Amino acid sequence: MKLYFSPGACSLASRISLHEAGLAAEFERVDPKTKITERGYDYLSINPMGFVPLLALDDGSTISENVAVLDFIVDREPALGPGGQLGRSQLLEILSWLSSELHVAFRPMWAPLEEPGKAAAKETVAKLLDIVSARINELYLFGPRFTVADAFLFAMLRWANAFGVRVSPEMHAYFERVAERPTVQRALAEEGLPDPRLRIDTSSFEALA
Numbered sequence: 001m002k003l004y005f006s007p008g009a010c011s012l013a014s015r016i017s018l019h020e021a022g023l024a025a026e027f028e029r030v031d032p033k034t035k036i037t038e039r040g041y042d043y044l045s046i047n048p049m050g051f052v053p054l055l056a057l058d059d060g061s062t063i064s065e066n067v068a069v070l071d072f073i074v075d076r077e078p079a080l081g082p083g084g085q086l087g088r089s090q091l092l093e094i095l096s097w098l099s100s101e102l103h104v105a106f107r108p109m110w111a112p113l114e115e116p117g118k119a120a121a122k123e124t125v126a127k128l129l130d131i132v133s134a135r136i137n138e139l140y141l142f143g144p145r146f147t148v149a150d151a152f153l154f155a156m157l158r159w160a161n162a163f164g165v166r167v168s169p170e171m172h173a174y175f176e177r178v179a180e181r182p183t184v185q186r187a188l189a190e191e192g193l194p195d196p197r198l199r200i201d202t203s204s205f206e207a208l209a
């Protein structure tokens, strides 16, 4: 299978999850501006929405949308989901929330907006991160076990860190904990991204200021 990705984009969650699942995959970079892949293909002919991630399976079928790609990976490696009778529903619940509420809330930060618009977006993201911070239970979102939802949240915490969004000390500790995982370190290195533990701007953490 092949994952279409852009460095540092939400597709980082798929790459981390593939590594966690021990699934072998190729990776093809997509230029988010030109929509041309690193092998020179028109990405819009592969995914008309133009978004990454997209997982192309060996039989020619494709899966786009973070929620669907991460759910597919859990289907292959159930240990990456919360398990239990309600596990699948609870996983889809948090993945949907991360996708449709948190991910979308970041969008104004990349838009050519005036500063007040960006400041409002940062505040919205901070409030949403406070909500999800309260869900961290023991080590991860679903307790002691790392799931694909943690990979998704980690990809967005990188952005929050880069944009200087305020996060709780609990979320800061969680971010560092996820960053320590060998699969995360591997995924960051493969995408040419720095280790965020070396770049965390502690001045943006109110409790530490």
Ligand SMILES: N[C@@H](CCC(=O)N[C@@H](CS)C(=O)NCC(=O)O)C(=O)O
Pocket: 006, 009, 010, 011, 032, 050, 051, 052, 053, 064, 065, 066, 067, 099
């Ligand atoms: N609804 C999509 C959104 C994915 C998305 O926004 N991907 C971004 C990268 S984080 C992207 O491909 N942006 C390129 C663009 O906006 O043209 C999903 O959840 O997979």
